[in-house]
Amino acid sequence: MPPAKRILQPGPDQSRRKAGVRAAGKAPLKVAPSPSAIDLGVLNQHLGYFARRMQIWIFQDFIKKLSSIDISPAQFSVLVVIGANEGLSQAELAGTLGIERARLVRMLHLLEKRGLTQRLPSSDDGRRHALRLTRAGQTTLRRAQALAAQHEETLKPKLGAERYRLLLDAMRAF
Amino acid sequence: MPPAKRILQPGPDQSRRKAGVRAAGKAPLKVAPSPSAIDLGVLNQHLGYFARRMQIWIFQDFIKKLSSIDISPAQFSVLVVIGANEGLSQAELAGTLGIERARLVRMLHLLEKRGLTQRLPSSDDGRRHALRLTRAGQTTLRRAQALAAQHEETLKPKLGAERYRLLLDAMRAF
């Protein structure tokens, strides 16, 4: 497929050129903080900044620890909830995990293609699918939970046992 | 642009059909947990699950609170760090915030187009750009910080003052 029309920042960097022109009339700045001296400013007082950094760190460790079975955090959450609630519908699953219904469709396509989940017809409502794990899905879930538990164990020493418990408790407010 | 070739799940849902066939040989499940009764299973013991939910909640509130000036969390962090470290380079900024260098280029294009930031030539290294806020950028940053502070204030009662402090402290471990 030819790149027809670039979606993001289509043109040749006019803004960059403009900055250069503008800069020509000013004295170039000389100070550039050394890498270690960069100031986070007011970000230091924002929960969201640290929440994002922490979440990324945790997910990256999770992905690494489960790379041998190729299960992402989102896939893990889907397998766990199906495993604990056999027969639930896609809408219920999506609502529980905060995943878009449309997104879940494609995740389930993939998990089904890998032989881990099934969509069975619901007995009492022709619109719904009753979700369940296959035998292979149950096995994969058990392995995933073991690896995820190892991942979780790396977080405790990183935080200290007490702060770990405090965090787990405090974050339930959301 | 014609949809040439679908990237995700190209074919007509074969997996779905397959599931239907498979299901035909089995008794349909009857139990579907009521929405309130859905069990999170082992997710209840995973920091990452709650970290992600919290981060999404916080960002959504942040976006809402700053919607009047149309500044995203990522844009806010960029403005704050440039404001606190005038003259720093794009690589330093990207490294500090954990943003890809390539991604930052497009963010700065946009911020520059909005007249909030500038890229000046660095005096001692021809490869680098020295980043700074324009006057308008400084004004926008001040407004953004005021609105972000309001956002932050909604988090404290939600958590309680003590747990808020504990969280902010504990998450610095990452």
Add this chain to the structure above:
DNA sequence: TATTGTTATACTCTATAACTATA
């Protein structure tokens, strides 16, 4: 050779809208 800023590309995720089949 290595680094800075940049372009290009692909993939993931989010967000909607619209369609179908059922209710």
Add this chain to the structure above:
DNA sequence: TATAGTTATAGAGTATAACAATA
């Protein structure tokens, strides 16, 4: 008419690779 599952599409964000200019 409303809901469940689905398709399609656009937009962010992430991840890489490659390139030109500069060191």
